[in-house]
Amino acid sequence: MNAFEKIKLRLRQIKASPEKISKGYALGVFLGTTPFIGTKVFIALGLTSFLKWNKIASVIGVYHINILTAPAFYSAAFFVGKYVTRTNLEVSIPRKLSFHEVFSLFLGTPEVLVSLIAGGLILGIPMAAAAYYFSYKILRNNTV
Numbered sequence: 371m372n373a374f375e376k377i378k379l380r381l382r383q384i385k386a387s388p389e390k391i392s393k394g395y396a397l398g399v400f401l402g403t404t405p406f407i408g409t410k411v412f413i414a415l416g417l418t419s420f421l422k423w424n425k426i427a428s429v430i431g432v433y434h435i436n437i438l439t440a441p442a443f444y445s446a447a448f449f450v451g452k453y454v455t456r457t458n459l460e461v462s463i464p465r466k467l468s469f470h471e472v473f474s475l476f477l478g479t480p481e482v483l484v485s486l487i488a489g490g491l492i493l494g495i496p497m498a499a500a501a502y503y504f505s506y507k508i509l510r511n512n513t514v
Contacts, residue, residue, distance in 0.1 A: 381395065400498035
């Protein structure tokens, strides 16, 4: 079973209205594009509780930017954000990647964080819209 089929299966197993599942999933995908590492799931759970959308679908959406796709996605988000914010940053990747080095790389300068947020928003909004329509179509028609 490929990743696409797994997503369809997981979303179909949720017992809620297609609209609430799709909104929760889209919110999770959007939050997955933000650089708030370690807090995305908590933010998703809080927002979906407040908005009365589906919590499980939002967590599924958050986890779609996973350990394998995150390096490529966050690199793209950084460069898009850097371009949009017109930030002149030169980032050098340290030879030894410890947690401290990665943390410093993300939060060492405010410009890096601003670039990641801007790029995440620019890439995340269309991704969230696509996730909503993709999941809604799956749940309403049971086919894609």
